Amino acid sequence: MSTTTISASAPAAPRIDYLFVGAAVFATAILIALVLLDGQPASAALILGGFGLGVAFLKAEFSYTASWRRFLTRGEAGGLIGGLLVIAICALAVVPIAALLPNFGGAIAPIGPSLLIGAAVFGVGMQLANGCGSGTLYTVGGGSGRMLITLAFFIIGSVFGSLSLPSFLALGGVNPILAADYLGPWGGLLATLASLALVAAIMAAVARQRGANWRPSRTYIIGGIVIGVLCVGVFLVGGHPWSVTFGYTVWGGKIFSALGFDFSQAEFWQWPGPKRALTDSVLTDTSSLTDFGMIFGAMAAAAATKRYAATAWPPFKSLLAAAIGGLLCGWGARIGFGCNIGAFVGGVASGSLHGWIWFGAALCGNLVGIRLRPLFGLSRD
Amino acid sequence: MRKTYMVVMIAALVAIVGNHLTSPSSGRAVSPEDFAGACAPCGAPCPVKK
DSSP states (O other): OHHHHHHHHSOOOOOOOHHHHHHHHHHHHHHHHHHHHTTOHHHHHHHHHHHHHHHHHHHHTOOHHHHHHHHHHHOOOHHHHHHHHHHHHHHHHHHHHHHHSTTOOOOOOOBSHHHHHHHHHHHHHHHHHTOOHHHHHHHHHHTOHHHHHHHHHHHHHHHHHHHHHHHHHTTOOBOOOBHHHHHHHHHHHHHHHHHHHHHHHHHHHHHHHTTOOOSOOHHHHHHHHHHHHHHHHHHHHHSSOOOOHHHHHHHHHHHHHHTTOOOTTOSGGGSHHHHHHHHSOGGGBHHHHHHHHHHHHHHHHHHTTSOTTOSOOOOHHHHHHHHHHHHHHHHHHHHTTOOIIIIIIHHHHTTBHHHHHHHHHHHHHHHHHHHHGGGGTOOOO | OHHHHHHHHHHHHHHHHHHHHHSOOOSOOBOGGGSTTBOSTTOOBOSSOO
């Protein structure tokens, strides 16, 4: 009996799911081999950077969606402040390098109705989907069937967004506003870090007032530092801050094209960047490279510790929320110039005002999304 | 769920490799922001011409 007691209370040893660890490593190796055969070591580095991000996000359970929800419902600010740590680390490299060196640029975007509407819709979607751009990638990689549905509809919504974006841009707006353009590279960096410190202080004050915790957990701090450093690496290799959702748009555009849809009259797909992305190999798009790496990295990390994808499918209402949330996220990300990564992390880390405006609008959307969650059997907490 | 994942993964990998092998891929990886006139990560133009 004592033996039974001892074996029952002893922690279970991690079980490696060799099939899926092997599949993730094999798929990553195939992609790296293909880009190296084309003589593109930088592309291989972006895949590996994405792989590292997938591992880091999964191990730290770094979730923007849950952090925003905890802040809005309970006042807990630790997760959000951990997210700001990522941005601060990234800004240390992005603001000065983008201002001083040719071939590097920050994540910029025009400020207008398109940004506000897109970010707000994205905010609603991320609470229904239970994940943002990066969250969808690492949870898909982590073995969540629900998030496979989210990803599929994220891609579809993103294509719809690509068709809508020109009309929303026509509503007007102003050109991007970059701190470094007004204050120089170092002044711009100081202003960016000061804005981050101010927002962190406000969040901490709100948390204290609501009697909630404001300190990021140790895991979030370590995860935030690792993710921040990897963001810098992706920036140095790719020339622009890490972005996620343009990859989804490209995948969707290619899938729809293969199904016979003609984008030759669609304005978005005639702009030079999207036009080239639609015709060229998916492995020449920087965001697709990191996206693929992130999925496989999270898959390897998840399968290294337990039997992979062993959970049952969630209820229909939850899958419906995943689909609707994915559509809203995809559409909103295209209209609002990105997700938490491309618009918020990348924008603020570049000293671009649109990043903070995106954050404010998305936060409002999150409030709506949290209220809608119970309709789909999802907790508000 | 595991079977679904394996099928999705194989289909995705075949699609990626197939797209790569049948599409131009001579240059370095780029972002839409690398192109002239781009004003956003998706390559959208600026509202006011610079």
